[in-house]
Amino acid sequence: xxxxxxxxxxxxxxxxxxxxxxxxxxxxxxxxxxxxxxxxxxxxxxxxxxxxxxxxxxxxxxxxxxxxxxxxxxxxxxxxxxxxxxxxxxxxxxxxxxxxxxxxxxxxxxxxxxxxxxxxxxxxxxxxxxxxxxxxxxxxxxxxxxxxxxxxxxxxxxxxxxxxxxxxxxxxxxxxxxxxxxxxxxxxxxxxxxxxxxxxxxxxxxxxxxxxxxxxxxxxxxxxxxxxx
Amino acid sequence: xxxxxxxxxxxxxxxxxxxxxxxxxxxxxxxxxxxxxxxxxxxxxxxxxxxxxxxxxxxxxxxxxxxxxxxxxxxxxxxxxxxxxxxxxxxxxxxxxxxxxxxxxxxxxxxxxxxxxxxxxxxxxxxxxxxxxxxxxxxxxxxxxxxxxxxxxxxxxxxxxxxxxxxxxxxxxxxxxxxxxxxxxxxxxxxxxxxxxxxxxxxxxxxxxxxxxxxxxxxxxxxxxxxxx
Numbered sequence: 421x422x423x424x425x426x427x428x429x430x431x432x433x434x435x436x437x438x439x440x441x442x443x444x445x446x447x448x449x450x451x452x453x454x455x456x457x458x459x460x461x462x463x464x465x466x467x468x469x470x471x472x473x474x475x476x477x478x479x480x481x482x483x484x485x486x487x488x489x490x491x492x493x494x495x496x497x498x499x500x501x502x503x504x505x506x507x508x509x510x511x512x513x514x515x516x517x518x519x520x521x522x523x524x525x526x527x528x529x530x531x532x533x534x535x536x537x538x539x540x541x542x543x544x545x546x547x548x549x550x551x552x553x554x555x556x557x558x559x560x561x562x563x564x565x566x567x568x569x570x571x572x573x574x575x576x577x578x579x580x581x582x583x584x585x586x587x588x589x590x591x592x593x594x595x596x597x598x599x600x601x602x603x604x605x606x607x608x609x610x611x612x613x614x615x616x617x618x619x620x621x622x623x624x625x626x627x628x629x630x631x632x633x634x635x636x637x638x639x640x641x642x643x644x645x646x647x648x649x
Numbered sequence: 650x651x652x653x654x655x656x657x658x659x660x661x662x663x664x665x666x667x668x669x670x671x672x673x674x675x676x677x678x679x680x681x682x683x684x685x686x687x688x689x690x691x692x693x694x695x696x697x698x699x700x701x702x703x704x705x706x707x708x709x710x711x712x713x714x715x716x717x718x719x720x721x722x723x724x725x726x727x728x729x730x731x732x733x734x735x736x737x738x739x740x741x742x743x744x745x746x747x748x749x750x751x752x753x754x755x756x757x758x759x760x761x762x763x764x765x766x767x768x769x770x771x772x773x774x775x776x777x778x779x780x781x782x783x784x785x786x787x788x789x790x791x792x793x794x795x796x797x798x799x800x801x802x803x804x805x806x807x808x809x810x811x812x813x814x815x816x817x818x819x820x821x822x823x824x825x826x827x828x829x830x831x832x833x834x835x836x837x838x839x840x841x842x843x844x845x846x847x848x849x850x851x852x853x854x855x856x857x858x859x860x861x862x863x864x865x866x867x868x869x870x871x872x873x874x875x876x877x878x
Contacts (some may be wrong), residue, residue: 446858510739519858552860581790591877629748629877631781637746644873648820 421467422448423538423550429482434458434468439543446475455483461549461557462636463488488555493599494521495646496575500528500606501536501563502635509538509544511636512607516548516558518640519647530608535563566614570621575601580623581642582615583632591624591645600646602626604639650696652679652686654786659713663687663697665707665793669773669870674702677682686866690786692717715747717784722828723750724805724875729757729835730765730792731864738773740865745777748876749867754792759837764792770838795843799850804830807852811844812861819855820874829875831855833868 428435431494436444436458444450451473458466464487468480497520502508512523527534541560549557565572579590594600603618604611610618618619619625628641653673657664665673665687680702688711689697693716697709697728720850726749731737741752752774756763770789778786806829823829832839832847839847848854857870 442685512865514866514869517860517862518870550723552862554860589877590876631748631783633781637743640743640869641747641873641877644870645820645877648818648870648874 432482434480441478496522496601498524501533501606503532507636513548515643517552522559524561528566529611531606574606578623580618587625660712663709670707725751725830728833729754730760730762732761736865742777743869744872746781751788753790757795758840760835809847809852816854
């Protein structure tokens with residue numbers, strides 16, 4: 421059954437709007453009486469029947485609903501902002517599919533970008549959440565300077581990926597039972613000063629294998645290892 | 650030092666052509682007397698000095714060279730061809746960065762594409778090989794029908810990723826010490842008949858976690874787990 425997203429849920433009435441309405445009524449040509457799923461991105465999934473379908477809005481009646489608790493073990497990714505918008509968006513789509521609880525864009529010394537297109541990125545994340553049938557839309561923070569973030573991370577395990585001969589491989593030491601955060605550098609990696617600061621604040625330096633990975637690939641690889649390794 | 654690719658190596662003379670020459674002479678404005686690395690994608694890396702740099706061809710003199718043995722443990726990916734060219738190219742770039750020995754495109758029952766743009770894809774793979782500083786360009790086969798491939802795979806461990814409640818997670822059972830092949834389905838996944846055929850031929854069915862992953866994400870996730878997990 422097709423999955424849609426809405427935050428406009430009032431009792432047993434749900435309304436799909438904008439892209440969601442268009443996708444339902446125009447692209448998939450769903451009509452009165454048909455059933456669909458709706459998620460709110462906060463754990464609830466509703467089985468709904470279409471009451472009225474138009475391109476601009478689709479009215480639904482809730483038939484039943486279920487709720488999934490949030491998974492406190494989903495990893496937290498804090499990544500240095502990268503310049504290339506396509507690579508940034510691709511990375512956010514993929515880590516959402518794989519499973520991430522929270523995403524913090526970091527403004528690092530070598531970041532050539534200091535802001536994100538919030539609305540566009542939220543659409544990508546919502547779409548990937550639906551696609552991968554996950555009950556929660558990951559939290560995405562506003563960009564924050566590296567030095568402010570590093571001291572405030574509140575997970576029990578803290579990693580920083582920055583290749584060093586002899587550092588442990590993340591895939592070998594990660595335990596899925598611990599809520600973890602990992603820092604991934606921007607293009608050109610962290611500066612030595614940034615690594616030193618993170619280590620002083622209790623982060624463990626890890627490698628992601630022996631290949632030199634692009635920044636966005638490193639994010640996807642580390643989330644894979646933290647979630648599935 | 651910048652890394653370039655050439656297969657035109659004769660004794661101590663190497664010539665860069667086409668895109669490689671343009672990138673060296675025009676984009677990076679390298680000139681006579683400067684040093685660069687050249688890889689042949691077959692294990693050799695040459696330290697070279699530029700003899701003459703033009704946009705159409707750059708002539709080099711080899712100063713020294715080193716050779717790395719091929720890694721027989723690099724995984725083999727056989728994936729169902731997907732329709733979307735951008736997603737296909739992205740996937741090939743990422744698995745090359747992460748590390749793959751051989752890539753076999755499969756024509757599956759649900760594949761909406763039966764061929765690949767070989768020249769374009771080879772460029773992407775060579776570029777990712779250079780980017781990630783790997784000594785070997787992965788082998789990419791011509792597309793082959795699923796049923797012909799399954800019986801001919803010559804690795805010691807055979808996996809097929811197709812979600813089933815109770816099947817083991819790849820990340821939990823993979824051992825890096827075994828040369829492995831994994832089959833990843835196209836959009837819409839393998840048919841039941843395809844899974845049955847692979848199981849009959851000795852493949853082990855595995856899950857890639859609990860999220861529903863897009864076809865191209867499943868390839869990247871499985872290569873990550875096989876190489877780094």
